[in-house]
Amino acid sequence: MVHRPGTSLHLLADLAATRHLADPQAIAAVLTAAAQAARAQLVGLHVHPFGEGQGVTGVAMLAESHISIHTWPETGQAAVDLFVCGEDADAEAGLAVLVEAFGATVTWRQRVARLREASVQPL
């Protein structure tokens, strides 16, 4: 894994979205594009549709961690998270791809530094 503790960012966002929320093929393509934009290496892509016209759960497994999405077409919502490690990864660029692709606005977001313990060097 190319993870480096101390460089881990977990970006969480809730979206109000206007398209693709019930479309597993589109969601797979968007996750792939988001991983690329985040400069992350895709090691697995899994999309689970809950039925015709219903929500979708999708996960892009990355060498740098993961991107996940859960959608609720009935309320026009999606919850995403982008967990990346390494100075080169760009979670914000990945989120921008998701926002654009879903015709979305971000209703809430939070940047969370993960694995902070490892970034503390003993004196």
Add this chain to the structure above:
Amino acid sequence: MVHRPGTSLHLLADLAATRHLADPQAIAAVLTAAAQAARAQLVGLHVHPFGEGQGVTGVAMLAESHISIHTWPETGQAAVDLFVCGEDADAEAGLAVLVEAFGATVTWRQRVARLREASVQPL
């Protein structure tokens, strides 16, 4: 999807762990047990080992959202998140299973309410 907006909890935790961090079979079993403890329905289970003795990325896709884990055997760390929806789901019970199975202590944790917009009812 059995998600109900307004009941979504995203529980994030970093662990200092003592076992199983490089064992994809054990991690698959632990994720399954954590989903069960969280009273969540597993709809997909994906585990990616990064090589002999190296870290593992695992994702349990749930009807209620997901559980993910990323491990760093070299530093004895794991980063987990448990995203569940619905009054019946119990993310804390899922986390307890992860902590016990990995012989871990929680070095950091955060409970994040997701999709809060939908919980606001118009007057």
